[in-house]
Amino acid sequence: MKNLKNKVAAITGAASGIGRALALNLTDEGCHVAISDINEAGLQETAEMVRARNKYVGISTHKVNTADRNQVKQYADDVVKAHGAVHIIINNAGVVLVETLEDSSYEDFEWLMGINLWGVVYGSKEFLPYLKKQDAAHIVNISSVNGIFTNPNNGPYCTAKFAVRGFTETLAQELAGTHVKVSCVHPGGIKTSIAANARFYKASDTSIKKEDAAALFTLAIAGTTADKAAKIIIAGIKKDKLRILVGPDAHVMDWMKRLFPVGFQKIAGRKTAPKWLKKRAGLKS
Numbered sequence: 001m002k003n004l005k006n007k008v009a010a011i012t013g014a015a016s017g018i019g020r021a022l023a024l025n026l027t028d029e030g031c032h033v034a035i036s037d038i039n040e041a042g043l044q045e046t047a048e049m050v051r052a053r054n055k056y057v058g059i060s061t062h063k064v065n066t067a068d069r070n071q072v073k074q075y076a077d078d079v080v081k082a083h084g085a086v087h088i089i090i091n092n093a094g095v096v097l098v099e100t101l102e103d104s105s106y107e108d109f110e111w112l113m114g115i116n117l118w119g120v121v122y123g124s125k126e127f128l129p130y131l132k133k134q135d136a137a138h139i140v141n142i143s144s145v146n147g148i149f150t151n152p153n154n155g156p157y158c159t160a161k162f163a164v165r166g167f168t169e170t171l172a173q174e175l176a177g178t179h180v181k182v183s184c185v186h187p188g189g190i191k192t193s194i195a196a197n198a199r200f201y202k203a204s205d206t207s208i209k210k211e212d213a214a215a216l217f218t219l220a221i222a223g224t225t226a227d228k229a230a231k232i233i234i235a236g237i238k239k240d241k242l243r244i245l246v247g248p249d250a251h252v253m254d255w256m257k258r259l260f261p262v263g264f265q266k267i268a269g270r271k272t273a274p275k276w277l278k279k280r281a282g283l284k285s
Contacts, residue, residue: 001087001136001181002238005030008058008083010075012066012123013093015042017192018142020049021230022090027054029234034079034086036064037093058083066093066119067111069126076126086130088237090140091123096198098213101155108199109156116160117167124171128180137180138237141168145188145250149257149268152204172242181240183233186254188247189222190229204271223249 001007009026013019014035020042023033027050035050037043043061050059060082064075079086097104097112120141131137146154147161165184172182195217200210208216224247236244245251256264 001138001240004088004234004238006032007087008032008034008079008085009088009090010034010036010079010086010123010127011090011092012036012064012119014046015039016046017194018187018190018226018229018233019090019092020046021226022092022233023050023059024053025227025230025234027057027059030054030057031088032058032083034060034062034075034083036062036066036075038063038065066091066123067114069118069122072119072122073126076130079127080130085134086127087134087136088138088140089123089127089131090142090233091120092140092142093119094142094144094194096154096194097156097201098153098198098203098210099156099201100153103201104156111199112156113160116157117163120164121167124167131180132178135179138183138240139168139171139175139180140183140185140233140237142185142187143168145186145253147184147186148254149265152269152271153202169242181237183236183241183244185233185236185244185246186250187229188224188245188250188253189217190247191218191222191225195222221249223247 009031011019011022011033014023015037023035023046026033033050035043035046040063047059047061062075062078064071066072094116095112097108124139141164143164144161146158147165150158168182168184175182196214203213229246232246233244245254
């Protein structure tokens with residue numbers, strides 16, 4: 001889909017972070033946007049930013065819990081009613097749970113899977129009938145570098161992101177030869193509020209508390225802005241790329257996992273954060 005002008009893109013999780021940046025950057029392409037989130041205040045802020053950015057594009061806002069299949073189905077119907085069509089669905093909404101798999105409650109695990117996995121499944125399936133009516137359409141599902149390798153105390157998130165990868169790559173195989181293209185996105189560390197908003201119980205390095213973990217992520221790990229991430233994703237959509245790696249760290253870690261599948265997994269599984277990383281984030285060793 002080389003030309004996004006006058007196309008309609010639906011974006012979940014658009015109240016902040018990558019979702020908001022996608023809405024703004026798609027607006028620059030002349031793309032109409034139908035943004036959704038459960039955070040209505042943040043959603044309205046995004047809408048105001050979009051209108052200020054390009055007054056000629058259409059925008060609609062939708063309060064949607066992506067873990068609720070009926071709400072996602074209604075979202076797809078409402079987008080088409082509001083805009084007349086939909087060409088792109090970007091299943092971006094995501095949350096984080098920091099806890100061991102052993103100690104994660106079923107309720108917390110189900111909460112994360114409902115948004116991070118089922119939200120992607122619902123979004124893909126409910127929008128697909130509308131997408132198939134278009135001459136060109138695209139499904140974009142946000143996985144993670146944690147859909148390539150795992151970290152301790154990040155098991156529910158890794159489980160969901162590996163599943164998103166499997167779902168998306170299979171969907172791409174099944175839709176090969178149709179007008180609907182599919183992309184699986186693997187962001188590395190992106191400067192968003194996802195870490196600060198995590199359900200945090202205990203990190204693998206038990207000396208790190210929630211506020212320390214958020215600082216560590218923001219100052220030492222997240223090296224790519226949400227705006228840059230959005231630009232990379234949109235470039236991937238234009239090139240019909242199946243796999244979109246976001247950020248230099250994503251490329252490095254992808255190759256490390258390919259070259260040293262066992263060794264890199266052991267390194268990623270360290271339960272103590274390196275002293276240099278803590279220092280970079282301004283934390284005590």
